[in-house]
Amino acid sequence: MGADQVENGGRDDSDKVEVNIYPLNSYYFGSKHAIPSKDYSLHDHLQRFKSNYAASGMRINVEAVLMVELFKHPHLLVLQIKNSIYKLPGGRLRPGESDTDGLKRKLAKKLSLDEDEGQWEVGECLGIWWRSDFETLMHPFLPPNVKHPKECTKLFLVKLPETQRFTVPKNMKLLSVPLCQIQENHKIYGPIVSAVPQLLSKFTFNMIGI
């Protein structure tokens, strides 16, 4: 068995899905003013969620899967908020906004100093989660007989350039977490982030510059 076969998993050439990732230390990290939360409590969040649904329909979120290399293993960039909440960078689409435009706008807001700083190549959709009702968990399918879901969250693979500056709000931390730590770690990372290793498993990561 040659090294090539290991790298591409014995996959047919026609089926190769390769993604270049770069070392964590090829990126620069700074901080900026905090982005205050819109809600003081879970109750506030629920009230805002319901009134937004009444006004504009289903809430659509777009989130980014950003990968870097560290210790020869792919790492996912995750935002840590209030010490115990882990989220992918992204957020809610405006009515009528496209997935790509919305995700770029949100990445600029959460990870850049201004709109010109970051380069975000929005790639394929990796997965979609649905919330059937205002207070239920999200599922990776539309449950039977649910005709009017209240929220959907779409994950996109976003390819990073060789180098870039990230500017992160002071009330958040940007962590790089190894895929092997995230995998099946629902309790810490929640159902969406903990599914990322599986959603990425079909890709071959080319670790550049190591």
Place this chain on the structure above:
Amino acid sequence: MGADQVENGGRDDSDKVEVNIYPLNSYYFGSKHAIPSKDYSLHDHLQRFKSNYAASGMRINVEAVLMVELFKHPHLLVLQIKNSIYKLPGGRLRPGESDTDGLKRKLAKKLSLDEDEGQWEVGECLGIWWRSDFETLMHPFLPPNVKHPKECTKLFLVKLPETQRFTVPKNMKLLSVPLCQIQENHKIYGPIVSAVPQLLSKFTFNMIGI
């Protein structure tokens, strides 16, 4: 919010990934002679695995994700073996065999009377699992520092025609299991099958003829 927006999840048209699925009752199910297991015990299996690795290198398995519609919800076809083992139909590639050829051969062996009976349109690779060593669990990534994995299992979405006859070995049962039952049900379905709902979440299933 219109019905269209619910159906495509508000997704951009450019990004639509649609799959037609047909009702379970549009398929016919029969049975054929049992396919005996190659191993009497786990020990036998391990011995055979090791000697095959020494002779031909990493074991590559290809498995099919076959979907049908029942009660307006997507269902996955799963083989039940010995009452407690649930597997996707598929099996081991021969040395040099392509993923597609191997998967079609295995589907004919496990689900058809002969090679001409089934129509299997092998679609995209959904995920790849790796086994680092002979006795470890499979992971959806190559763990750090593993250069010579012993086994890899690739899942493919296989599109079914509008109607078809399935002929299943007598020592197996072909079950249609709703995605909502499989999701996160590791204990019963194991790590690979229980990840299928997430791997499929980016697709829109068009349920035909209901």
